[in-house]
Amino acid sequence: MPDQGAVVVVGGTRAIGFEIAKHYAETGHEVVLTGQSRETVDAALAALDGRATGLVFDLAEPGSIAPALAPVGPVHHLVLVAIDRDQNAIREYDIPGATRLTTLKLVGYAEVVHALLDRLDESSSIVMFGGQARFLPYVGSTTVTTVNGGVEGLTRALVHELKPIRVNCIHPGIVGNSPYWENRQAALDATRARTPTGRLVTMADIVAATAFLLESPALNGVELRVDGGLHAT
Ligand SMILES: NC(=O)c1ccc[n+]([C@@H]2O[C@H](COP(=O)([O-])OP(=O)(O)OC[C@H]3O[C@@H](n4cnc5c(N)ncnc54)[C@H](OP(=O)(O)O)[C@@H]3O)[C@@H](O)[C@H]2O)c1
Numbered sequence: 001m002p003d004q005g006a007v008v009v010v011g012g013t014r015a016i017g018f019e020i021a022k023h024y025a026e027t028g029h030e031v032v033l034t035g036q037s038r039e040t041v042d043a044a045l046a047a048l049d050g051r052a053t054g055l056v057f058d059l060a061e062p063g064s065i066a067p068a069l070a071p072v073g074p075v076h077h078l079v080l081v082a083i084d085r086d087q088n089a090i091r092e093y094d095i096p097g098a099t100r101l102t103t104l105k106l107v108g109y110a111e112v113v114h115a116l117l118d119r120l121d122e123s124s125s126i127v128m129f130g131g132q133a134r135f136l137p138y139v140g141s142t143t144v145t146t147v148n149g150g151v152e153g154l155t156r157a158l159v160h161e162l163k164p165i166r167v168n169c170i171h172p173g174i175v176g177n178s179p180y181w182e183n184r185q186a187a188l189d190a191t192r193a194r195t196p197t198g199r200l201v202t203m204a205d206i207v208a209a210t211a212f213l214l215e216s217p218a219l220n221g222v223e224l225r226v227d228g229g230l231h232a233t
Helices: 015-024 038-047 060-068 095-119 144-164 185-194 204-215
Strands: 004-008 031-035 051-057 074-079 122-130 165-174 223-226
Touching: 004 015, 015 031, 015 038, 015 074, 015 165, 015 204, 031 038, 038 051, 051 223, 060 095, 074 095, 074 204, 095 122, 095 144, 122 144, 122 204, 144 165, 165 204, 204 223
Parallel strands: 004 031, 004 074, 031 051, 074 122, 122 165, 165 223
Antiparallel strands: none
16 A cells, blocks of 8 residues: 655656656556656656656756645655766866756755655655765766765755654666666676676666665665675775
């Protein structure tokens, strides 16, 4: 029997966020997914055969978030997945790109929580997405590495401020079957070779790990690395 309240997936139109929305829709939960445009949201809702509702807002425009979330009712699980990747190296620093991603993940994620606070209750839980670039930077990951570290800071702040609401974050490794990695075979092969399990993380792995964080009553303030053990090598 589904719990009271919706599962809200911010960045649920495609890839990992869509798979999370699909998992909860298929298990009978009320699902609200969000994206940046009416077209991407409607396409995701059609792919779910209407088993979810959708909202449109830009996380990088934080002032637009609260009005856009007004139609949402009680929220049981909130998942903040969205990213608009910023390829940015410190030697060629691009301020607009850095500002957009930093605003999106750090101010935008925080504002979604703030805007929905009156619809969360003591049993609600939140999962926010970082990524392994937080621990394994590469040239071009200046902003991505920074915001993924910021997601951890935000997680700890919210655990403290929102108790007893549980707040966790997840750092996926390279998710081999996610669309971003299509046509990047060399990077996938190199990662698989370095990963102790000898396999790449899948979107299904991330859905399972997200559900584990959302639904386990004792998990709070966890920064979960889901990377097949790459971080331990
Ligand atoms: N894929 C990986 O291998 C990997 C590895 C490590 C970490 N991660 C993390 O996992 C999460 C999901 O990654 P993914 O590859 O599944 O993402 P993705 O395919 O790039 O999907 C991004 C989602 O975010 C939404 N979005 C983008 N910019 C937005 C904005 N400004 N405002 C509101 N929504 C916005 C998109 O909506 P539209 O469709 O409307 O644009 C879409 O729903 C990210 O936080 C990423 O950092 C992924």
